[in-house]
Amino acid sequence: MAKKVTVQSFQKELTTFIKKEVAKKYSKSFQQRIVTAFNKIRREMLAEFRNHPITVEIKNGPFAENSSGTLGGYGNLFSFIGFDEGTDPTENIEGLLSLTRIEYNREAKDGFIMTIYMPTKEEIFKDTPMPWAKGRSWAEGIERGISGFGQYLNTENIATYEDRIGSGQGVQANSVIRGGKFKNTSYISALIKKYLKRFQQINNSVVVSGIL
Numbered sequence: 001m002a003k004k005v006t007v008q009s010f011q012k013e014l015t016t017f018i019k020k021e022v023a024k025k026y027s028k029s030f031q032q033r034i035v036t037a038f039n040k041i042r043r044e045m046l047a048e049f050r051n052h053p054i055t056v057e058i059k060n061g062p063f064a065e066n067s068s069g070t071l072g073g074y075g076n077l078f079s080f081i082g083f084d085e086g087t088d089p090t091e092n093i094e095g096l097l098s099l100t101r102i103e104y105n106r107e108a109k110d111g112f113i114m115t116i117y118m119p120t121k122e123e124i125f126k127d128t129p130m131p132w133a134k135g136r137s138w139a140e141g142i143e144r145g146i147s148g149f150g151q152y153l154n155t156e157n158i159a160t161y162e163d164r165i166g167s168g169q170g171v172q173a174n175s176v177i178r179g180g181k182f183k184n185t186s187y188i189s190a191l192i193k194k195y196l197k198r199f200q201q202i203n204n205s206v207v208v209s210g211i212l
Contacts, residue, residue, distance in 0.1 A: 031104075034114050037202050038102045045195045046097055054142055054187050055090045058083070070142070070183045080182075081138050081146065082131045092127045093139060093188065105206065114205040121192045142187045 049055055053068040057077050062085055064076040071080060083089050100118040125137035138146070199207045 031114070034202055034205060035102060038114075038116060038199070038205070041195065041198050041202070042100055045100070045191070045198075046094065049094060049097055049191060052187065052191070054185060055093075058090050059088060061085070068185060070185055072183070077142075081141075084131065089128065089138065093124055096124055096127060102205070114202075116199045116202070116205050116207045118196065118199065118207065119192070121189045124188050124192075139188050142185055143189055145184050146182045 054070070054077065057064050057066065057068045058081075060076070060078070062076065062079045062083075064078060066073050066076050068077065070077060081089075096119040100116070102114050102116045105113040105115040121140075125140040128137045128139040130136045130138050130141065196207060199205065
């Protein structure tokens with residue numbers, strides 16, 4: 001038996017249909033705004049990392065100036081830490097930050113929920129080993145301190161490559177040859193904290209620490 005259609009039932013079904021269509025359109029528009037906001041913050045995060053004084057100095061290699069001030073203007077971070085010449089240790093960090101992503105999660109009363117995944121500082125520290133101590137992180141060392149500055153000798157003026165080790169610019173003397181110490185500097189932890197908070201401010205999104 002066919003369902004009897006009345007003016008009242010037709011109006012009810014029409015109203016329900018219109019509400020669903022409006023909700024779909026609103027949801028799509030809202031989703032686009034969330035994704036746009038996410039992409040903007042993600043670009044700013046990567047730009048801030050690339051322009052950080054620590055990143056810039058290390059990227060400039062073994063002949064850089066100590067523009068970050070971590071070594072009191074003597075030598076540079078690249079040779080002090082002992083990176084291999086021709087490498088860019090900051091690429092690992094940028095690669096992890098680049099994995100920050102946004103995904104559809106689930107339906108919600110007013111549309112949907114989006115989930116944002118971003119790396120933790122622990123994931124970054126794990127992927128930034130010291131060249132001479134694989135169980136330690138150079139990125140964490142920037143924040144907490146790196147020993148050996150008193151014995152660090154920048155060998156820029158040594159004529160032959162055979163007299164150099166590591167990056168070709170830095171050696172560790174057998175005894176203390178200068179005063180002062182490494183200056184701890186805010187780096188990855190502050191960056192992650194700042195942008196975790198900014199991502200959390202995007203409406204209808206859940207931020208998850210960890211990219212794996």
